[in-house]
Amino acid sequence: MTGAWRPAPGPVVCVGETMAALAPDPPRPLADAEQLRLSVAGAESNVAVYLADLGIPAVWLSALGDDPLGHRVRAAVAAAGVDVSHVRTDPHRPTGLLLKNPGRTGTRVHYYRSGSAASALGPGLLDGEPVRSATLLHLTGITPALSPSCRDLVARALAAPAAERPYAVSFDVNHRAALWPDGTAPTVLRALADRADIVFVGLDEARDLWGAGLTVTGLRELLPGPRILVVKDGARAATAVTAAGVCTVPALRTAVLEPVGAGDAFAAGFLTGLLRGETPARSLRLGHITAVSALQVTGDHGPLPGAAEIQRLLGLPAPDWARHRGGRADRGAARAWR
Numbered sequence: 001m002t003g004a005w006r007p008a009p010g011p012v013v014c015v016g017e018t019m020a021a022l023a024p025d026p027p028r029p030l031a032d033a034e035q036l037r038l039s040v041a042g043a044e045s046n047v048a049v050y051l052a053d054l055g056i057p058a059v060w061l062s063a064l065g066d067d068p069l070g071h072r073v074r075a076a077v078a079a080a081g082v083d084v085s086h087v088r089t090d091p092h093r094p095t096g097l098l099l100k101n102p103g104r105t106g107t108r109v110h111y112y113r114s115g116s117a118a119s120a121l122g123p124g125l126l127d128g129e130p131v132r133s134a135t136l137l138h139l140t141g142i143t144p145a146l147s148p149s150c151r152d153l154v155a156r157a158l159a160a161p162a163a164e165r166p167y168a169v170s171f172d173v174n175h176r177a178a179l180w181p182d183g184t185a186p187t188v189l190r191a192l193a194d195r196a197d198i199v200f201v202g203l204d205e206a207r208d209l210w211g212a213g214l215t216v217t218g219l220r221e222l223l224p225g226p227r228i229l230v231v232k233d234g235a236r237a238a239t240a241v242t243a244a245g246v247c248t249v250p251a252l253r254t255a256v257l258e259p260v261g262a263g264d265a266f267a268a269g270f271l272t273g274l275l276r277g278e279t280p281a282r283s284l285r286l287g288h289i290t291a292v293s294a295l296q297v298t299g300d301h302g303p304l305p306g307a308a309e310i311q312r313l314l315g316l317p318a319p320d321w322a323r324h325r326g327g328r329a330d331r332g333a334a335r336a337w338r
Contacts (some may be wrong), residue, residue, distance in 0.1 A: 008167075009135065010057075010133045011056075011083065011133070011134060011135065012047075012058050012059070012134065012138060012271065013058075013059045013131055013137050014044040014045065014047050014060050014061065015061045015121075015139055015153070015157075016044030016045070016062060016118070016139065016143045017096055017119070017121075017143070018041065018045040018060070018062060018073050018077065018096075019040070019041055019042060019073070019096035019097055019113060020040060020041075020069035020096070020097050021038070021039045021040060021041035021097075022036045022037070022098070022099050022100070023036060023039070023100035023102070024036060024037075025037035027102045027107075029101060029102060029103055030099070030101045030102075040072065040077065042073075043140045043142055043172065043263075044060065044062070044138060044139070044264075045077050045082065046265065046268075047271075048077070048080075048082045048138075049081075050264065050265050050268030050269065050304075051082075051268045051271065052082050053081070053290075054272040054286075054304070056271075058081075059134075060077050060084055061125065061131070062087050062088075063088040063089070063090050064087060064090065065093055065095035065116070065117045066090065067094055069095040070089065070094075070095035070117070073095060086129065090117035093116055093117040093119070096113035097111075098111050098113070111178060113146065116146075118146065118150075119149075119150060120149060121146075121147075121150050122149035122152060123149075123152045123153045126153065135167055136167055136271065136275070137169045137170070138169075138171075138267070138271070139157060139158075139170070139171050140171065141171070141172065141176075141185075141193075142176055144188060144189075145176065145180050151188070154192055157169060158171070162197050168197040169196045170196060170197065170271060171193050171226075172200040172264070173193055173200065173202070173205060174205075174263070175208065185209060189209060190210065190222065190223070193225075194225035194226065196225070196226050197226060197228065198227065198271070199228070199229050200263070200267050201219065201223075201229075201232070202231075202234070202263065203216070203219075203233045204233075204234065206231070210222055216239050216241065219231055227242065229241040229242075230267075230270060235251050236250065236251060238251065238287060239284075240270075242280060247279075247280040249321075251288050252288050252291075252292050252321075253324070265291045265293060267287070268287075269283075269287035269288070270283045270284060270286065270287035272286055272290075273285075273286045282314050285314050285321065286314065289304075289305065289313055293305075
């Protein structure tokens with residue numbers, strides 16, 4: 001992936017809101033639930049956590065309320081090995097909250113994040129550390145939907161031409177329709193994505209945003225700016241489009257307990273491949289391997305295979321990879337797949 005960006009010493013800095021999350025335990029509609037499980041949820045911190053799992057120095061940059069939920073979020077992300085020392089505590093605004101409502105047709109998510117501490121983030125966040133020392137800045141399309149100041153933050157991060165930025169920028173489109181009630185998402189997200197170095201987008205969300213008939217080729221024409229465009233096609237495959245050509249790698253077949261967090265895990269795996277100088281195919285494989293760990297748990301973060309098993313999977317001949325089925329990981333257990 002020569003020319004995609006300029007690797008330099010420094011961490012990956014992931015910017016965005018992480019909330020406390022409540023979900024029925026065991027999973028059932030909220031109307032029938034007798035107890036709720038408290039966890040944390042945030043796309044950007046998910047990426048940071050999986051990067052840390054894979055041995056990449058990661059920083060989560062955000063703001064939290066000075067409240068018990070904020071303390072819980074900070075402790076949980078820090079316990080995963082992510083640097084949270086630059087997360088600001090806001091004494092006047094609360095930590096965001098989400099509530100999951102499982103049902104027969106899927107899980108609905110209710111957000112309580114208007115006026116949250118993270119919604120007050122702004123472009124000044126980019127002026128000092130840790131951004132100044134970052135090798136890569138990771139952003140998502142969730143942040144610009146939170147408030148005008150958050151939109152300004154993302155716009156400024158992408159304002160300078162790629163060749164003039166001191167760090168590369170990766171951008172996961174991560175369209176959340178509930179956060180964009182004004183209908184501006186297609187225009188805003190396309191403009192932001194087209195200025196990033198590396199873009200992640202699901203084929204289904206791209207079709208929802210920009211046209212039902214979109215293909216990978218059509219997406220590349222729509223987003224000519226990124227040096228690397230990664231298109232995820234659900235459980236089927238993922239494709240990386242670079243100056244060197246197009247590379248598609250089938251997804252690992254696996255039982256799915258819950259899909260939440262899998263896209264973040266995939267992004268972390270792929271970015272890890274980039275940082276290590278891997279080929280597009282091996283970077284996509286690492287993305288798939290990491291995504292499976294999220295698919296097999298009810299939370300956003302699941303255990304990765306051991307390092308030796310990851311290397312074995314990365315080295316499989318293509319026909320063997322296509323036939324491989326990811327083993328189910330025990331909840332909370334960090335054992336290698338078989």
